[in-house]
Amino acid sequence: MIEQLIQFLDVVSKSPHLPVLLIAIPLVAAPLLILIGNRKLVQILSLIVAWVVFGISVAMLGRVLATGAFEYQLGGWPSPYGIVYRVDHFNAFVMLFVSALGALVLTYSPPSVAAEIPRSKHYLFYPSYLLCMTGLLGMCVTGDLFNVFVFLEISSLSSYALISLGKTRRAPLASLQYLILGTIGATFFLLGIGLLYQITGTLNMADIAEKLAASDAKRAELVAFAFMTVGLFIKMAVFPLHTWLPNAYTYAPSVVTTFIAATSTKVSVYAFVRMVYTIYTPKFAFETLPLDRAMVVLALIGIFVASIAAIYQTNVKRLLAYSSVAQIGYMLLGIGLATEAGVAAGVVHMFNHAFIKGGLFMVVGCFALRIGSVRLEDWRGAASVMPMTCFAWAVGGLGLIGVPMTAGFVSKWMLLTATMDAGNLTVAMLMLISSLLAVVYVWKVVEAIYFSEPSEKVKAAKEAPLTMLIPTYVVIGATVVFGCWTVYSAEIAQLAAKALLNASGVVQ
Amino acid sequence: MIDFPIIRVVSKFMIPYILLFGLYVQFHGDFGPGGGFQAGVIFASAIILYGLVFGLPAAKSVAPEWFVEKLIALGLVIYAGTGFTCIALGGNFLDYDVLDHHVLPGFLPHGQHLGIFVVELGVGITVTSVMIVIYYAFSARERRA
Numbered sequence: 001m002i003e004q005l006i007q008f009l010d011v012v013s014k015s016p017h018l019p020v021l022l023i024a025i026p027l028v029a030a031p032l033l034i035l036i037g038n039r040k041l042v043q044i045l046s047l048i049v050a051w052v053v054f055g056i057s058v059a060m061l062g063r064v065l066a067t068g069a070f071e072y073q074l075g076g077w078p079s080p081y082g083i084v085y086r087v088d089h090f091n092a093f094v095m096l097f098v099s100a101l102g103a104l105v106l107t108y109s110p111p112s113v114a115a116e117i118p119r120s121k122h123y124l125f126y127p128s129y130l131l132c133m134t135g136l137l138g139m140c141v142t143g144d145l146f147n148v149f150v151f152l153e154i155s156s157l158s159s160y161a162l163i164s165l166g167k168t169r170r171a172p173l174a175s176l177q178y179l180i181l182g183t184i185g186a187t188f189f190l191l192g193i194g195l196l197y198q199i200t201g202t203l204n205m206a207d208i209a210e211k212l213a214a215s216d217a218k219r220a221e222l223v224a225f226a227f228m229t230v231g232l233f234i235k236m237a238v239f240p241l242h243t244w245l246p247n248a249y250t251y252a253p254s255v256v257t258t259f260i261a262a263t264s265t266k267v268s269v270y271a272f273v274r275m276v277y278t279i280y281t282p283k284f285a286f287e288t289l290p291l292d293r294a295m296v297v298l299a300l301i302g303i304f305v306a307s308i309a310a311i312y313q314t315n316v317k318r319l320l321a322y323s324s325v326a327q328i329g330y331m332l333l334g335i336g337l338a339t340e341a342g343v344a345a346g347v348v349h350m351f352n353h354a355f356i357k358g359g360l361f362m363v364v365g366c367f368a369l370r371i372g373s374v375r376l377e378d379w380r381g382a383a384s385v386m387p388m389t390c391f392a393w394a395v396g397g398l399g400l401i402g403v404p405m406t407a408g409f410v411s412k413w414m415l416l417t418a419t420m421d422a423g424n425l426t427v428a429m430l431m432l433i434s435s436l437l438a439v440v441y442v443w444k445v446v447e448a449i450y451f452s453e454p455s456e457k458v459k460a461a462k463e464a465p466l467t468m469l470i471p472t473y474v475v476i477g478a479t480v481v482f483g484c485w486t487v488y489s490a491e492i493a494q495l496a497a498k499a500l501l502n503a504s505g506v507v508q
Numbered sequence: 509m510i511d512f513p514i515i516r517v518v519s520k521f522m523i524p525y526i527l528l529f530g531l532y533v534q535f536h537g538d539f540g541p542g543g544g545f546q547a548g549v550i551f552a553s554a555i556i557l558y559g560l561v562f563g564l565p566a567a568k569s570v571a572p573e574w575f576v577e578k579l580i581a582l583g584l585v586i587y588a589g590t591g592f593t594c595i596a597l598g599g600n601f602l603d604y605d606v607l608d609h610h611v612l613p614g615f616l617p618h619g620q621h622l623g624i625f626v627v628e629l630g631v632g633i634t635v636t637s638v639m640i641v642i643y644y645a646f647s648a649r650e651r652r653a
Contacts, residue, residue, distance in 0.1 A: 031588075035581045075603050
């Protein structure tokens with residue numbers, strides 16, 4: 001029986017259809033779940049689908065590491081005529097953590113969903129969640145630029161719906177705010193794609209890159225690049241285009257916030273890196289245009305402003321939301337260096353931050369379930385009744401600060417050395433100082449939950465259920481594991497950076 | 509608007525033709541202009557016209573909300589199901605070449621033709637039902653004085 005199972009898994013993992021199954025399975029599961037409509041069944045099936053998707057992305061990463069990048073032709077049409085899905089080190093790595101977080105958050109979700117989302121909406125919540133995951137993974141796997149836009153819209157539309165499920169009346173408003181800005185961002189991105197299509201007559205990314213190199217429509221190229229950059233900056237929530245993010249994260253249901261915070265902005269960062277390094281060249285972005293300097297400035301201002309804003313928040317979800325804006329800055333700093341070490345640092349920070357922020361928001365979800373509030377004054381003294389949950393916050397917080405032995409340290413160390421190597425000491429110093437701000441806002445929460453008199457709400461609370469604590473500890477544990485053992489995080493990120501830079505003709 | 513005889517009679521007269529035209533655009537889309545998106549909107553417009561003239565309850569008795577909601581999902585299942593069928597028959601996802609068959613040649617479409625036919629049917633069903641649901645959602649809102 002077990003032998004047959006292993007044999008079956010072996011056959012499946014060798015299937016050439018994996019890249020499309022990754023997208024097609026959750027895509028077809030979502031409407032099927034709506035047709036089924038039974039609450040309990042929907043929950044179980046969506047969980048199975050999420051873990052199957054995770055399995056597929058593990059198998060794909062394995063194949064990339066063993067044999068290098070591979071392609072899948074949809075409908076049997078060869079590129080550049082048809083849509084191809086292309087898997088290489090970089091997107092296999094991004095898809096790995098997106099699907100991992102997707103599956104873990106869904107495993108953690110049932111008690112929190114039951115408490116925060118009306119029962120009648122459950123059978124719609126799970127399909128929307130799967131659709132959001134489909135969109136995010138699709139943006140990564142596809143090698144077709146227009147397809148990126150389609151999947152961006154799938155993930156965005158489903159996340160607007162998910163955010164509006166929040167309990168308070170502010171949730172639909174926050175969702176609308178995100179919808180308006182998100183649509184502007186997506187439209188800008190589409191305008192850029194349209195211009196590129198006009199210049200090159202193709203939508204296949206590799207083909208566009210080839211034809212752009214030979215084209216002389218410099219001004220149109222420039223406009224397309226500008227539109228796509230601004231569009232993606234909105235979706236990434238780069239300072240000062242981040243204004244949709246704090247409200248969306250604060251008022252969405254905890255599970256939704258956790259998933260979106262851990263994955264969504266990173267996938268937009270992925271799309272941005274693809275645009276700069278695969279479609280255009282870093283030479284165009286950073287030498288012809290001064291985008292690297294702009295990114296350093298925006299990233300640093302963003303890190304400082306958002307971190308200081310985080311310090312003054314009394315709502316913990318909002319605190320973490322501002323911290324997310326700051327963390328995007330670190331990714332941009334690395335990517336803007338255009339060196340192998342810099343890009344690797346940016347990429348690995350996507351991975352590490354997904355786990356750290358995912359874990360911390362999971363902790364917030366546990367508190368929200370038991371205390372019924374995410375305001376800091378209600379959390380005071382929570383360590384006396386919820387020691388496990390509080391400890392998870394402490395560990396995750398250390399990761400966010402970047403203390404050695406945690407994942408946050410790995411990415412900050414790589415970023416710091418990359419910045420030093422590039423000879424940019426001022427930026428390196430400012431980065432170190434900014435980490436101190438993270439200490440302040442993490443400590444603020446730690447102080448409240450460990451060293452204060454219990455509040456009324458805390459006295460009535462009890463420890464979070466194991467079904468939520470176990471996934472939380474898996475994610476928080478991962479931040480410690482990947483802080484000490486970086487074979488599958490930093491080393492893959494380095495391979496990905498190397499492949500990206502070689503493909504874009506940067507001589508090492 | 510049920511009190512206006514002209515509107516009532518004309519729309520009763522028009523609705524069957526709108527539905528027929530919707531079906532024409534849907535199933536002729538592989539030979540001429542048309543396809544699932546356009547056909548879906550035309551088909552839904554017939555139901556919406558019916559709702560506008562005879563009131564929301566009448567429209568809902570023709571196309572109940574729960575049923576339309578399931579149809580949204582069904583269309584996507586048909587689309588993706590075609591893709592999975594292609595994989596099962598040994599091709600790539602949505603590779604319609606493997607849908608070649610020899611049943612009723614000349615009457616049933618074939619290969620690529622059959623593939624796009626079924627996929628567009630899925631698109632048509634989803635677009636129709638989404639349009640209807642949007643109409644229901646807006647017209648069901650209570651008016652405040």
